[in-house]
Amino acid sequence: MTFPTRTYAAFLFDMDGTILTSIASAERTWTKWAIAHGLDAATFVPTIHGVQSVETVRRLGLPGVDPVAEAAAITAAEMEDVDDIAPIAGAAAFLASLPPERWTIVTSAPRALAEVRLKAAGLPVPATMIAADDIPNGKPAPDCFLVAAERLGVAAGDCLVFEDAAAGITAGEAAGADVLVITATHSHGVEMAHPTVVDYVRLSVTVREDGLIVTQD
Numbered sequence: 001m002t003f004p005t006r007t008y009a010a011f012l013f014d015m016d017g018t019i020l021t022s023i024a025s026a027e028r029t030w031t032k033w034a035i036a037h038g039l040d041a042a043t044f045v046p047t048i049h050g051v052q053s054v055e056t057v058r059r060l061g062l063p064g065v066d067p068v069a070e071a072a073a074i075t076a077a078e079m080e081d082v083d084d085i086a087p088i089a090g091a092a093a094f095l096a097s098l099p100p101e102r103w104t105i106v107t108s109a110p111r112a113l114a115e116v117r118l119k120a121a122g123l124p125v126p127a128t129m130i131a132a133d134d135i136p137n138g139k140p141a142p143d144c145f146l147v148a149a150e151r152l153g154v155a156a157g158d159c160l161v162f163e164d165a166a167a168g169i170t171a172g173e174a175a176g177a178d179v180l181v182i183t184a185t186h187s188h189g190v191e192m193a194h195p196t197v198v199d200y201v202r203l204s205v206t207v208r209e210d211g212l213i214v215t216q217d
Helices: 023-036 041-047 053-058 067-079 091-096 111-121 143-152 166-174
Strands: 010-013 103-105 159-163 178-182 203-208 211-216
Touching: 010 143, 010 211, 023 041, 023 067, 053 067, 067 111, 091 203, 103 143, 143 159, 143 166, 159 166, 166 178
Parallel strands: 010 103, 010 159, 159 178
Antiparallel strands: 203 211
16 A cells, blocks of 8 residues: 555554564463453454453453453453553654654553553653543443544544554544554554555654654655
8 A cells, every 4th residue: 555645634543563562471461361251362362452351351242240340350461460561663752752742542452550550661651642441341342432532633534543453444434534553563564555554663753734744754
């Protein structure tokens, strides 16, 4: 796909797998939980990415399991396991190059967990961040990106969404935004309907009065 060349009012970033990697820590926690509930961890764990924890538990339909309580327990465990969380290459510098009013984070993680992970990765927490606590309908519903754009005072259709997971890509599409896929944490190549880039090392942004232009060296 052609790399985006248009001007954008704002950039909307997913968190896990997009500006930082917490896959190892998240999968450790979810693997323990899956085994405790008699699930095939190897099959189940790859399905957790990009959606709210409560929805991941709810869609299993496990008898006698309260999705809200289980999700809260999983989040608490994830907050204790942050030692190997790290920023995606070049993400810190790229975010620092953006005007603070022109970008935000849109994550399926609860706010408390998102803040812990961002701190562990040495990345900023924007005041306008959208977390799971803010949106009843998580990704792949478009609500999170629509509300994020509204908080920034722009139209979602004038935004570029940075994503890595299928649910987030679908949410960005449904919000009417353009999507750029970050593939740093992808274990194998997948045919994408959107432009892709491995990380932020070769990305730069031009800040103009009429918006932002992202370019790849």
